[in-house]
Amino acid sequence: IQWEKQIRVSAEIHRDGGMSVLVTGAAGFVGSHVSLALKRRGDGVVGLDNFNDYYDPSLKKARKALLKTNGVFIVEGDINDAKLLANLFDVVPFTHVMHLAAQAGVRYAMENPNSYVHSNIAGLVTLMEACKSANPQPSIVWASSSSVYGLNENVPFSELDRTDQPASLYAATKKAGEEITHTYNHIYGLSITGLRFFTVYGPWGRPDMAYFSFTRNILQGKPITVYRGKNRVDLARDFTYIDDIVKGCIGSLDTSGNSTGSGGKKRGPAPFRIFNLGNTSPVTVPTLVSILERHLKVKAKRNILDMPGNGDVPFTHANISSARMELGYKPTTDLQTGLKKFVKWYLSYYGYNHGGAIN
Numbered sequence: 196i197q198w199e200k201q202i203r204v205s206a207e208i209h210r211d212g213g214m215s216v217l218v219t220g221a222a223g224f225v226g227s228h229v230s231l232a233l234k235r236r237g238d239g240v241v242g243l244d245n246f247n248d249y250y251d252p253s254l255k256k257a258r259k260a261l262l263k264t265n266g267v268f269i270v271e272g273d274i275n276d277a278k279l280l281a282n283l284f285d286v287v288p289f290t291h292v293m294h295l296a297a298q299a300g301v302r303y304a305m306e307n308p309n310s311y312v313h314s315n316i317a318g319l320v321t322l323m324e325a326c327k328s329a330n331p332q333p334s335i336v337w338a339s340s341s342s343v344y345g346l347n348e349n350v351p352f353s354e355l356d357r358t359d360q361p362a363s364l365y366a367a368t369k370k371a372g373e374e375i376t377h378t379y380n381h382i383y384g385l386s387i388t389g390l391r392f393f394t395v396y397g398p399w400g401r402p403d404m405a406y407f408s409f410t411r412n413i414l415q416g417k418p419i420t421v422y423r424g425k426n427r428v429d430l431a432r433d434f435t436y437i438d439d440i441v442k443g444c445i446g447s448l449d450t451s452g453n454s455t456g457s458g459g460k461k462r463g464p465a466p467f468r469i470f471n472l473g474n475t476s477p478v479t480v481p482t483l484v485s486i487l488e489r490h491l492k493v494k495a496k497r498n499i500l501d502m503p504g505n506g507d508v509p510f511t512h513a514n515i516s517s518a519r520m521e522l523g524y525k526p527t528t529d530l531q532t533g534l535k536k537f538v539k540w541y542l543s544y545y546g547y548n549h550g551g552a553i554n
């Protein structure tokens with residue numbers, strides 16, 4: 196196979212006790228950051244991504260180029276491709292899989308529901324099958340979502356709170372993912388850690404997310420739509436900075452062991468864990484807009500509308516005591532500081548006049 200040599204080099208471990216990690220969704224927002232962080236500390240990393248066009252594929256290509264410069268090779272392919280996965284595990288005995296490939300976004304589920312089933316359910320099962328058959332069996336850390344708390348308005352959310360009322364098909368597929376991975380844990384002994392990310396933002400972020408599209412529209416002098424919840428209550432999110440999420444992902448990989456162990460011996464029952472990774476300080480969307488206005492030095496034109504009921508929940512807020520205790524997770528970046536870094540990146544990447552003049 197033509198990429199075989201490249202992935203062997205990319206998977207080389209350059210520190211004692213290091214791991215070799217297959218990162219799915221490596222050309223994505225979170226995947227690219229996690230891949231770089233692992234590579235920097237000397238772990239072996241191979242990426243996998245299908246470069247779909249859910250949002251601007253050129254941004255994914257740019258992340259890929261950045262990773263390549265830093266020694267991370269990304270294989271272009273789909274997690275539904277069982278043969279490709281088997282080939283990858285044949286070439287590299289991955290100790291860990293960081294599974295971040297998914298169809299993200301809650302609103303797009305109204306337009307293309309099957310893309311969620313394809314990546315978040317069928318793709319997940321194909322990946323679990325490949326992990327089950329791999330030797331050694333890798334430990335799996337994967338991205339669930341705060342959206343599993345759905346219509347539950349009892350904040351802050353703890354991991355044991357109810358998750359049986361998804362508000363979107365996206366949330367339903369993430370919840371299904373938790374059940375699917377649990378099955379692979381207890382039947383096949385795969386080590387599984389599910390991470391419920393809370394609204395992740397930062398440099399190299401996702402253009403479909405509000406903070407990103409607001410920035411673009413504000414700079415282009417276009418109006419932004421700010422949704423309001425029931426009884427005109429402002430929506431709020433527990434915005435979590437990318438570097439904090441990356442630390443949570445790496446803390447999870449470091450504590451997840453690997454099911455078969457280096458000598459091929461089982462080390463007791465494989466763990467099944469679920470953690471919230473949030474910031475524990477929700478901020479309303481109007482406050483988010485004011486912070487962006489300050490950093491961009493441009494006033495936003497706001498359209499305030501009632502939430503149309505297309506999958507959004509009114510507010511999110513994480514209780515992170517489990518992640519704090521078991522992963523050493525401790526978010527340190529507040530929204531003000533994190534958005535400053537995002538805006539700095541945005542302006543250096545797109546320039547001040549991205550897509551039109553500003554006034």
Ligand code: NAD
Pocket residue numbers: 219220221222223224225226243244245246247255272273274275294295296297298299300313314318338339340341391392393394395396401
């Ligand atoms: P992203 O869309 O930037 O990254 C996902 C990547 O996976 C993309 O590059 C995409 O091309 C790739 N991909 C999608 N389907 C694939 C498939 N079938 N095969 C191979 N590659 C595929 O999204 P992100 O924000 O980096 O999210 C990473 C993970 O975290 C996702 O599972 C997402 O659902 C979850 N998550 C993200 C947030 C957030 O705020 N960003 C919040 C909660 C959960």
